[in-house]
Amino acid sequence: MVVSEYPRSGGTWLCYILSYSLNIPMTDLDQDRPVPGDPLRRALVSGRCDHRKFPRFERVAKTHQDIREAGKRDETSILLVRDGRDVMVSYFLYQKSISGEDSLVSTLKKIYRGESSLFLSFLIDNVRGWVSHTKKIWVSATAL
Numbered sequence: 001m002v003v004s005e006y007p008r009s010g011g012t013w014l015c016y017i018l019s020y021s022l023n024i025p026m027t028d029l030d031q032d033r034p035v036p037g038d039p040l041r042r043a044l045v046s047g048r049c050d051h052r053k054f055p056r057f058e059r060v061a062k063t064h065q066d067i068r069e070a071g072k073r074d075e076t077s078i079l080l081v082r083d084g085r086d087v088m089v090s091y092f093l094y095q096k097s098i099s100g101e102d103s104l105v106s107t108l109k110k111i112y113r114g115e116s117s118l119f120l121s122f123l124i125d126n127v128r129g130w131v132s133h134t135k136k137i138w139v140s141a142t143a144l
Helices: 011-022 039-044 084-099 104-112 120-133
Strands: 002-005 026-028 060-063 077-080
Touching: 002 011, 011 026, 011 039, 011 060, 011 077, 084 104
Parallel strands: 002 060, 002 077, 026 060
Antiparallel strands: none
């Protein structure tokens, strides 16, 4: 099973929940280090918990990549989509924790000028890849 997301959309938490619930290992296709970094959480998503395994899936793999590069054609795929406003707030807080940037306006200007790794073309290309990859699309939308 592959879970793809636009960065800062909650894909890591979705993978944690799926991995623990189905008792299958979680991997991150975009990281070279063990995920998660915390040993307790890593044990919970190792696929070696005491409860029963769900035999249909062998793994949960998280990625920001285009599905055409990340998953096998017949592999179950989930594209996680989050309200863009929430993504922007989450991205801003993430950038703030890394760079100390404390102005949302400044962060937005960087994004619009293309000086940031978060850009619209990534989202468009990613969604197009998923639509062309899937045989059947199931959509669930929740508005708060």
